[in-house]
Amino acid sequence: MNVENLYTYCGVSCSTCARYYENMxxxxxxxxxxxxxxxxxxxxxxxxxxxxxxxxxxxxxxxxxxxxxxxLVCRKTCKEGAGRPDCEIRRCCEARGLSLCFECEDFPCEKVVGNEELMKRAKSFMELGKKAWLNLLSRKIERNYEHHTGKSYEIKITKSREQNKFK
Incomplete structure (x- = not known):
């Protein structure tokens, strides 16, 4: 999947969600x-x-x-129709043909003012530029970062040697 389809219009990466089907x-x-x-x-x-x-x-x-x-498991990304159907940011971006609301000439607008997390993502995007920002998202995905908690998780379940011997 194209990495640009993995982030929402408000700049969250679906792959950094514990509920996304490719993360799980x-x-x-x-x-x-x-x-x-x-x-x-x-x-x-x-x-x-x-x-x-x-x-x-x-x-x-x-x-x-x-x-x-x-x-509970999201099988689609925001840009594929998942997420809140009444999302103002999605409707606005789709109407304007934008992949991110922070790329809008009217950013920030009344739809996003007060959304601290979105504003942090926008600041990072503005400081890094799109390519470096996408690279940052890719690194977060590799580290099993979960955006709801702001932490990286590692779960590794392996079979013991004894179990493997008898298979």
């Missing part, structure tokens, strides 16, 4: 957590230790988060 960090983490809590027998002792803890509901939540076919 949230799905991987939920699956790993479910496997770990089950293997440790939390279903037996957690309700007794915590009291009002409903383990079945907890596992139902993890199963939902781990389901890569659920509505």
């Amino acid at each position: 960090l949230l799905v991987k983490l939920a699956k790993a957590l479910a496997e770990l809590v089950d293997a440790h027998g939390f279903q037996e002792w957690m309700p007794a230790e915590v009291g009002e803890f409903d383990y079945k509901e907890f596992r139902k939540g993890l199963a939902f988060l781990a389901d890569k076919k659920s509505w």
Whole structure:
């Protein structure tokens, strides 16, 4: 996919979202957590230790988060029609033929003033220029950066040598 289609009109990279189908960090983490809590027998002792803890509901939540076919997983980018259908920034950019709102001659306008995160992205874009800004986004993607939390995550699940011997 063209890297320019991976960022939204407001400058967020879909690939830095834990819900994006090519990233699926949230799905991987939920699956790993479910496997770990089950293997440790939390279903037996957690309700007794915590009291009002409903383990079945907890596992139902993890199963939902781990389901890569659920509505939670974005299969399209903003520019392919995902995201909020009522987004003013998207409508404006589409009407003006822009790939980013910060490329607009009227930027900043009333649609974006007050959106601190967007203004930070715009400042970075203006300082770096488009090519360097896209390179920065690519590096964030490589580092498993998640834009909602502002952190990079690494999850690596491998089979033990013993498991590999018997396969």
